[in-house]
Amino acid sequence: MSSKTLKYILKRILLAIVTVWVVITVTFFVMHAVPGGPFMGEKAISAAAQAALEAKYGLDKPLLQQYFTYLKDIVTRFDFGPSLKQRGRMVIDIIADGMKTSARLGVVAACLAAVIGIPLGAVAALRRNKLIDKIIMVVTTAFVSMPSFIMGSLLLVVFAIRLAWLPANGSTAEGLILPIITLALYPMAYITRLTRSSMLDVLGQDYIRTAKAKGVSGVKIIFGHALKNSLIPVITYFGPMLAYIVTGSLVVEQIFAVPGIGRAFVSSITNRDYPMVMGTTIVLAVLIVVMNLVSDILYKVVDPRINLE
């Protein structure tokens, strides 16, 4: 790896840290500016109890002091603090629980999307304007435009209620099949379309024509030259997509009652569970930043011509 590349990566990492810091700061202050508090319920607790709880969790301190304490705890001890709502649980444990499920769901769905999407896209490109290409394009257009709550509900009604083959809740491994399919369909369709157009572009390049002229076999041209180069846009898309589906899709998690991070995130905001909101925001932000960075670096691996500076 050249020093230029290293320098670039270092610069990107620094930028990523700044990004995460900005996210933390904005979230922290916006969250505290929203009306309501973590100890507020339909049935009010007494002022003394409220004060005791605020003192216990340090919420009675000035906001700036709370902010710096929070930053210090994260940086020095990687401590996200206790949840204010789920008393007795630490934020990091709740996030770990949720991420475990969401990550399993997301990684499988992303792999499924890539494994099916890339070959389908390649086939469509190679059979351009043929029947198979048209079918693939219609199908993927439909999947790209169909929101996940419709797809999820449809799968649920057919496979969980009518046929009762699969459970309607994501508490077991079997129960994750339907959410995985629901999550995978959109990126799969998108990857198919991306691969197709990029492949068509590559197939028209001079070096492919040269290879053909030199008598290189069709298989070798496709797998050795065309496919590899046509994957660059797919990689660009794959990183953020992975981050997006790994960090949990609230809609899919709600439909199938999957204990993922998406649900935890949304309920923490409703509950004004400040440490939980901060914790999930930071984890999600870091994931997205890292995925973007990784996909940028992967460009270089796939295509040495790309200059990372």
Add this chain to the structure above:
Amino acid sequence: MKKILALVLALAMVFALAACGGTAAPKASEAPAATEAPAEESPAAEEAPAAEEAAPAEEAAPAEEAAPAEEAAPAEEAAPAEEAAPAEEAAPAEEAPAAEEAAAEEPAAEEAPAAEEVAAEAGASSIAVCLASEPDTLDPALNSAVDGATLVSHLFSGLAKWAQDDTGALVIVPDAATELVEGVQNEDGTVTYTYTLRDGMKWSDGKDVTAADFAFAWQRAASVELGADYGYMFEVIDGYDDVWADEPAEDAQLNVKAIDDKTLEVTLANAVSYWNELLAFPTYFPVREDVVADEGWATDPSTYVCNGAYTMTGWNHNSLITLEKNANYVDADKILMDKIEFYLSDDANNQLSNFKNGTWQLIDDVPTNEIAALKADYPDEFKVEGQIGTYYVCWNVNEDILPEGSELEGAEAEAAKAEIRNAISLIFDRNYIVDEIAQGGQVPASSFVAMGMTNPDGTQFYQTAGSSEDFDGYYNVSADALEDNFTQAIEVLKKYYDYDETTGQFSGFPTLTYLYNTSEGHKAIGEYLQSALAGIGITMNLENQEWATFLNTRKNGDYSIARNGWLADYNDPICFLDMWTTASGNNDVQFGKGAHKDVAAYSLDLTDLGLDVKVENGTWAETYDVLIKAIKGCTDNEVRYELMHRAEDLLMSTGCICPLYFYTDLFMLSKDVDGFFSNPLGYKYFMYCTVA
């Protein structure tokens, strides 16, 4: 194999669907299931807007629980798709049952044990239910949610418990105590109870349950440091006021002590009729000092030590809590259900899916727009039980609703405002709200203290409320009375506002804003109220806020008129009445606050009840607050109930509370389940259940 087939078919289905360009054009040859679903989806989808007007299912649940449910907005949109379910029998893709039948018919020898296994599994008595999402806590002292209370009631054994007698009626019976003793009145008016614990009571880790565990648990639950939502449940015990004094003494604590391992002595500030019921309340359950020293003890089965009918054997957070019969429980032989699985989901549509496919035998929430269909399709399984609570509209007492230029001031202005507010309460058709909007068997309300609260003689408190001989409560809410009510209201309002006889519209009424927390159910009710007022020329805008913001706005009194609801914690009307004292944290109406603080518009005469209280033209603090204090200090039960009726009279005379209906608890229970019961607080009991 089945799973793979399902996967392939799932893909085939979506492909087939998409091949049709996203429309529902049938291509029967490709995937029958795919064509069937959308075909049925379309009528359902058309029904959706109408169905949206249907009931707020979360109304049946405690209002606090409503909050998370409301977040389900995206999933709610999924409802139309699920509605495709009803005519499922018609589906051509019945391959699964068909295949199973074929397998069953096959006389293969291997099939027999499999069938037996299924039977054995059914015989192993387990039940899967879903009440709500992840409970905030399963620490009995900290819990304040109904679903949490159900779980905790299975896990712990307090001095008393809810049970069914031979006739099926709900009663409070001794549990950890040998008997529910009568109190002994002391000279200073306090009352002392001495309980003996049953022999053989053990914690789930095998240690003995002692009276000291109870004493410790109560001191802890009532402490300032714990700051438990339900800490105030101990206010009846002598010493509570000292604990919560502004500057408490170091040794301030509740007057409860363990005389020995088996004997617990507790002294109440004065006798209360609902004391035994409190003993069955989760906040009063025992915990052990060494166990709760670990702050995270109640979040993991390995550290969760309890003394009830069940132990927690698994907690997959946000997904599933498993309870299994506790062999150490003193009455273990009476517990019929071996294992209870509490699945955790707050999505009503998801709950219904799991109920429909038979995975869960009880669900505690149903989609609001499905209520009518469920009542028709599942007549034996759609359950409506009474729940002690009131859905109402509250006014901000400081909101000026007098016509512009009104010269009324002080007490006179307040009296006029009260008359106007009460007149507006008469305009609303509560039967329409219950039958057409809520649809969950709710009962039109004519008083604030809810149905289900009883007088000492067992009669309903709300039926003896108000002064009319002709109807229960403060208004006649029968359908026949609607016209009279309306006429009466118009006559009152005419005194204050200009009325156009030809159009039937008032002018000069200030524009109101109705505040509610975001939910289709609350919105539908708000829209009805809006249209009812628009009919007489009063403009009321609707404003919705997200749950926590809404609570904040309402508590601070930054509203003119707002949606509200209250559920009882125990069967005593005081829990509906003491919330309106000036200093109460639940005094959303702002009685005695702001400008209302100095309004001397109320009178109180208790001399006929033998109390030395007579106030004329007093402020809220001088009347209502005094009255509530008198109730809390009263030892004569009959006088006490009369005082509570008077408190409600005073409250309702302000017109600030406009009750709409009494809550019900809606849930779906499989008809295969026997022995289930629930109590009026909404707790559900599965220990005596059997599943056919």
